[in-house]
Amino acid sequence: MSDNNIICRCSDLTKEDIRRLIEEGYTTFDEIKRVSRAGMGPCQGRTCMPLILREISIITGKPISEIMPGTYRPPVKAITLGQIAEACTEGGNEHD
Numbered sequence: 001m002s003d004n005n006i007i008c009r010c011s012d013l014t015k016e017d018i019r020r021l022i023e024e025g026y027t028t029f030d031e032i033k034r035v036s037r038a039g040m041g042p043c044q045g046r047t048c049m050p051l052i053l054r055e056i057s058i059i060t061g062k063p064i065s066e067i068m069p070g071t072y073r074p075p076v077k078a079i080t081l082g083q084i085a086e087a088c089t090e091g092g093n094e095h096d
Contacts, residue, residue, distance in 0.1 A: 007055070008048035010041020018052055022059045029053060029070035039070060 003016035013036055026032045029039065029052055038052060039045030049069060057064045 007051045008036070008038040008041070010043055010048070011037045013038055013048070015051075015055065018055050019059065022056055027056055027060055028068055029056070030068070032056075033070060045070065 001015060003014065003019070005015050007013050007015050007018050017036065018032065018038070021032050021036060026035060029045075029049060032052055033039045033045075038048050053064050053067050053069065056062070056067050060067075
């Protein structure tokens with residue numbers, strides 16, 4: 001894989017970007033996520049997380065099984081302000 005290959009499509013991060021962060025001392029997925037926004041896009045890390053964990057493993061020499069995969073939050077469904085206003089005016093408390 002070339003250093004210019006995209007690892008995180010949502011945040012447009014290359015393999016070179018990820019390796020630079022690891023070499024700077026960010027050796028967990030959460031640390032990399034916090035400084036680069038990797039794993040915070042629409043895919044929520046489904047694509048980039050395994051690739052980033054692999055790069056951490058290669059550079060640190062730790063097996064992937066020993067590297068924490070990161071913190072996840074429950075998925076959310078985007079809603080419009082109009083939907084919120086409608087729910088407020090109807091007095092509804094319904095969720096889709």
